Amino acid sequence: MADFDYDVLVIGAGPGGYVAAIRAAQLGLKTACAESRETLGGTCLNVGCIPSKAMLHASEFYEAAASGEMNKMGVKVQPELDLDAMQAQRLETVKGLTGGIEYLFKKNKVDWLKGRASFVDAHTVEVAGKQVKAKNVVIATGSSVTPLPGVTIDNDGGVVVDSTGALELASVPKKMVVIGGGVIGLELGSVWRRLGSEVTVVEFLDQLLPGMDGEVRKEAGKLFKKQGMALKLSTKVTGVAVNGKSATVTVEPSAGGAAETLEADVVLVSIGRRPNVDGLALDKIGIAVNGRGQIETDHDFATKVPGVWAIGDVIPGPMLAHKAEDEGIAVAENIAGLTGIVNHDVIPGVVYTFPEIAGVGLTEEAAKEKGAIKVGKFPMMANSRAKTNHEPDGFVKVIADAATDKVLGVWCIASVAGTMIAQAAQAMEFGATSEDIAYTCHAHPTHSEAIKEAAMAVKGKPIHI
Ligand code: FAD
């Protein structure tokens, strides 16, 4: 340690970085974490996972009351929206959780270096004008919104916004156009639709949610339409003109054709995110990013420069908080000389709409390309708990290898799909067959029984359909 201030310096305090820092400190390494934001927790806690779920949860209550859903269950209410209060509870939640990371840093003796970090050399990083030397540096700088060429995002103006601006709107837009029918567009589009906006989603491809199972994508499209979202699939945006407090969005078919215009009070740009590497001075340490702007690493999360590691959204793989967190634990363990592993074949993904949409492993399309498969399906309509709760939409699909019966992928659309998918991920991590799931006793009445019945359908028949 003689020449170093720290064993480990982590750049970025998002779910990748703060978890890596805490685990490194737990393993006895002297650790610091540089963060340029005012608060810890990164995109996820400040402007991502947590505030979006705060708004999704609150708006779900509002819609259940406003749509008459609660009245149907004998709870008579006439709701009144207090958007300021809804926003205040979002901010309160964020404050609590980001403050919690500050507490964990103190508890684990992780030094928080406040400021933007940039490399001087592979073991020297400048933070707020001060040089810090570390034996190991972990790059965990995350990602930011991908801009749409020709479209200026102005969150303060509140007309053309990214996800951060869309979380903070001061009033419910009458009309909202969402550019990009991916995870952010559907989650935040759902929030404002539930609160009263007319939402139109413009998606370049012929289905929503690229990367998910084909049947799930189709069903998701049907459900969002049924909820009142207008979907313009196979459509591209060619221009956005801001006229004071509103905007005109020009769109045309992705394959070319006649243009049309859409009027909006708010336009949300959600066409993906790109890694944060600007200002890191990676050139000084000889790291070049790949064609997608990502830093490449090996399975241990080591870059090609000894002592420099990278994790989370800034490296290849799904841009998900839990993927970043697991990589944070693994990189710290690898630095400490232990064996840190992340199984990138089993990373669940969840869209927190209503119903939730979740998957883990291969899609049916990808599994078919690899060999013969068997698929079992079960509709939520036939699940007693979903039916009791008036949540009939969705299904579960279990995809297994035809020869070995090993589970290759599980997909769910269900009110609590995000919770259900954990058991599928665990089963796959343990190398389970569909029979293993089918013969596991599931508590009744639970939504998870639909996973058991879909697994039963792989080789035989479920009971309840
Ligand atoms: P980040 O969380 O992006 O953290 C990186 C941090 O590094 C930032 O705080 C940044 O300020 C800091 N930083 C960058 N450069 C420097 C520098 N040079 N010096 C110092 N600090 C620096 N994922 C889920 O799994 N579930 C969800 O429900 C979910 N919801 C989301 C909702 C929205 C609206 C958005 C935008 C994202 C959501 N995500 C969700 C994605 C999730 O937020 C990211 O995958 C996750 O935050 C990535 O973690 P990270 O640690 O790699 O980076």
Ligand code: NAI
């Ligand atoms: P995304 O990649 O999920 O979706 C972007 C969508 O925009 C795609 O459907 C794409 O085809 C479409 N698109 C791209 N260019 C377009 C154009 N010019 N016109 C119209 N459509 C266009 O990206 P999104 O929604 O911005 O989210 C970014 C990341 O954040 C995702 O990778 C996701 O992993 C993460 N995230 C995760 C959440 C979760 O886990 N629940 C919630 C929110 C974000």
